[in-house]
Amino acid sequence: xxxxxxxxxxxxxxxxxxxxxxxxxxxxxxxxxxxxxxxxxxxxxxxxxxxxxxxxxxxxxxxxxxxxxxxxxxxxxxxxxxxxxxxxxxxxxxxxxxxxxxxxxxxxxxxxxxxxxxxxxxxxxxxxxxxxxxxxxxxxxxxxxxxxxxxxxxxxxxxxxxxxxxxxxxxxxxxxxxxxxxxxxxxxxxxxxxxxxxxxxxxxxxxxxxxxxxxxxxxxxxxxxxxxxxxxxxxxxxxxxxxxxxxxxxxxxxxxxxxxxxxxxxxxxxxxxxxxxxxxxxxxxxxxxxxxxxxxxxxxxxxxxxxxxxxxxxxxxxxxxxxxxxxxxxxxxxxxxxxxxxxxxxxxxxxxxxxxxxxxxxxxxxxxxxxxxxxxxxxxxxxxxxxxxxxxxxxxxxxxxxxx
Numbered sequence: 001x002x003x004x005x006x007x008x009x010x011x012x013x014x015x016x017x018x019x020x021x022x023x024x025x026x027x028x029x030x031x032x033x034x035x036x037x038x039x040x041x042x043x044x045x046x047x048x049x050x051x052x053x054x055x056x057x058x059x060x061x062x063x064x065x066x067x068x069x070x071x072x073x074x075x076x077x078x079x080x081x082x083x084x085x086x087x088x089x090x091x092x093x094x095x096x097x098x099x100x101x102x103x104x105x106x107x108x109x110x111x112x113x114x115x116x117x118x119x120x121x122x123x124x125x126x127x128x129x130x131x132x133x134x135x136x137x138x139x140x141x142x143x144x145x146x147x148x149x150x151x152x153x154x155x156x157x158x159x160x161x162x163x164x165x166x167x168x169x170x171x172x173x174x175x176x177x178x179x180x181x182x183x184x185x186x187x188x189x190x191x192x193x194x195x196x197x198x199x200x201x202x203x204x205x206x207x208x209x210x211x212x213x214x215x216x217x218x219x220x221x222x223x224x225x226x227x228x229x230x231x232x233x234x235x236x237x238x239x240x241x242x243x244x245x246x247x248x249x250x251x252x253x254x255x256x257x258x259x260x261x262x263x264x265x266x267x268x269x270x271x272x273x274x275x276x277x278x279x280x281x282x283x284x285x286x287x288x289x290x291x292x293x294x295x296x297x298x299x300x301x302x303x304x305x306x307x308x309x310x311x312x313x314x315x316x317x318x319x320x321x322x323x324x325x326x327x328x329x330x331x332x333x334x335x336x337x338x339x340x341x342x343x344x345x346x347x348x349x350x351x352x353x354x355x356x357x358x359x360x361x362x363x364x365x366x367x368x369x370x371x372x373x374x375x376x377x378x379x380x381x382x383x384x385x386x387x388x389x390x391x392x393x394x395x396x397x398x399x400x401x402x403x404x
Contacts, residue, residue, distance in 0.1 A: 039078040040325040040332065042318065043098035045108035045118065047086035054086065057308045058110060061132070064311030065107065067302060068318035077325050079318070084109045088117030095121040103127060105333045107317045110310070112138050119143050128333045130317050132310065139357030144338060146317050146351065146359055150178070150237070153265045154185040155192075156285040156363045160377055161233050161263055162193035168224075169195050170260075171235040172210065172217050172246065175202040182237045198224060198231045210238075214246045218253040221260060234260050239267030247276030257281055266363075269309070274368055285363040287312075287348040288379045295347045316346030342383055349379045 044065050046058040062081060069079050080101055082094035091114035095106060099121065105128050109115055112135035122129045123142050131138065134147035158169070169190050173179045179202060190197050201217040203210035221231045236246065243264075250257065255278075262282035269286045273279050292312060299307040323344065324332050331337070335355060343352025343360070350362040364379035 038329075039076050041078045041080055041098075041102045041104060042321045042325075043080045043082060043095070043101075043103035043106045043108075044314070044318070045082050045084040045091060045094050045098070045106060045114070046110055046314075047114070048081075048083040049085065054110075057310055060308035060311040061110070061314035063303050064299065064307060064313075064315040065318045067299060068315040068322065071298075072319060072322045074322050074325060077322050084114045084118075086111050086114055088113050090114070091117035092121055094118075099125045099127055104329075105130065105321050107314070107321060108132060115143060128335075128338060130320065130338075132313055132317070136358060141357070144353040144357045144359065146313055146320075146353075148266050148361065148363075149358065150182050150265065151185040152361060153285045153363065154182060154235075154237070155189045157263050157265070157283060157365065158186065158189035158195070158235070159193050160283065160285075160365045161261060162190075162195055164261075166233040166261060167195050168198045168229070168231045169233045169235060170198050170217060170221055170231045171200045171237075172214055173200060173202055173235075173237060174205045174210075174242075176205050179205075179237075186235055186237075198229075208245060210242055210245055211249065214249045215253075218249060218255050221255060222253070225259075230259065232260060233263055235263045237265045237267070239265075240270045240272065243268070243273065243279065244276060247278040250278035251276070268368070269366070269373070271372070274370055274372065279368045280370060282368045283365055283376065284368070284373075286366050286373075287361075288364045288375060289366065289373065291347045291349070312347040316344070316348055316351070319346050320344045345382075350381070350383060352383060 044062065046061055047054055048058045048062065049055060065079065069077065080098050080103055082098055084091035084094040091109050095118040098106060106118060106122055107130050109118060110132045112133040115129070115131045115133050115138040118129055119138065119141065129143045130146050131143055132147055133145060134149055136145065136149065139145045169186075171183070171186055173183050173186070183200060187197055199217065199220050201213040203213040217234075221234065224231045236243065238246075257278060258281065262279060264282060264284035266284065266286045268279075268282070268284035295312050295315065296307055299311060321333070324337050327337065339353045339355055341352070343350055348361070349364070352360050354360065360383075362380040362383070364375050365377035366373040367376045
């Protein structure tokens with residue numbers, strides 16, 4: 001675990017902890033200590049304390065960030081890591097400490113509440129924030145979201161389904177603020193792509209809350225076929241917390257998923273989804289998996305465990321920050337640099353920031369198969385390759401409340 005040992009020397013921890021020896025201070029080959037420029041300091045804010053799932057995810061993200069630092073090997077970059085406590089107050093204190101230590105850009109936080117604590121402190125110091133939250137309400141005024149946004153995912157999967165001849169759509173959507181945003185995006189996308197929303201059922205986000213709405217929806221779909229007005233696509237914007245409940249409903253009802261194509265979001269991107277036969281053949285948008293597989297293998301070799309899915313986002317965020325670090329002081333993390341038209345490329349594909357803080361991504365479409373998932377429509381390799389900008393396609397409105 002030599003790499004892990006090296007990483008430990010590249011960051012500081014705690015709310016205001018003292019600096020440890022940093023690889024950022026070692027001279028590159030051919031340069032003397034006196035020729036080294038002052039280190040570029042990048043702050044990483046995550047909810048690291050505790051033993052729960054959130055802390056475990058944050059730990060994996062921290063490791064992903066350290067891996068990017070090690071692999072890109074810029075000795076003039078220093079990573080300052082702070083625990084933000086997952087709260088507005090904790091994040092504000094962590095941001096204040098990082099800024100006092102000279103951070104020029106803040107990567108994180110993960111949670112929207114924490115972003116609200118960081119944003120004022122960062123804005124007053126003219127330090128941009130690249131957050132992992134997917135709540136669009138916290139974007140803007142120097143806060144950029146490096147996340148997968150519901151509107152873009154919905155547009156990607158609906159437009160792909162429409163290109164394959166799907167015209168009449170149904171949906172089963174959680175009865176929550178997030179669900180309301182997804183429903184609005186779904187209706188807009190279907191209309192924009194020449195389709196019809198035949199029916200939508202909402203379900204309470206409670207244990208087994210989707211069972212009865214799912215049964216009603218299946219009966220509506222079967223009835224529509226009997227009336228010679230078949231529904232040919234069913235949108236299920238849910239993840240592994242809910243999909244295992246609807247899979248048996250679809251299977252036992254006899255709904256023919258060869259005729260009614262199941263559609264999802266990137267929340268479908270988990271290994272166990274193919275255990276439910278109902279989802280085999282379903283489509284969902286996500287980053288191209290090839291780069292993720294390579295990243296996962298390197299991560300596991302370095303740290304001895306598989307990475308959480310969000311680890312690649314931290315890796316990419318640090319990569320963006322390191323890539324801009326070679327610019328002159330004061331000209332590194334400007335809005336012009338962060339919102340450049342060609343964007344950035346990473347493990348999760350191409351991404352670019354808009355001036356309003358929202359991000360645009362190039363997404364692939366994957367199909368659930370018996371042993372994993374396969375790409376059925378590739379992600380664009382560059383933003384020049386996309387015919388229409390996501391910014392032109394999607395009018396982003398409202399917030400996207402979520403766990404992040």
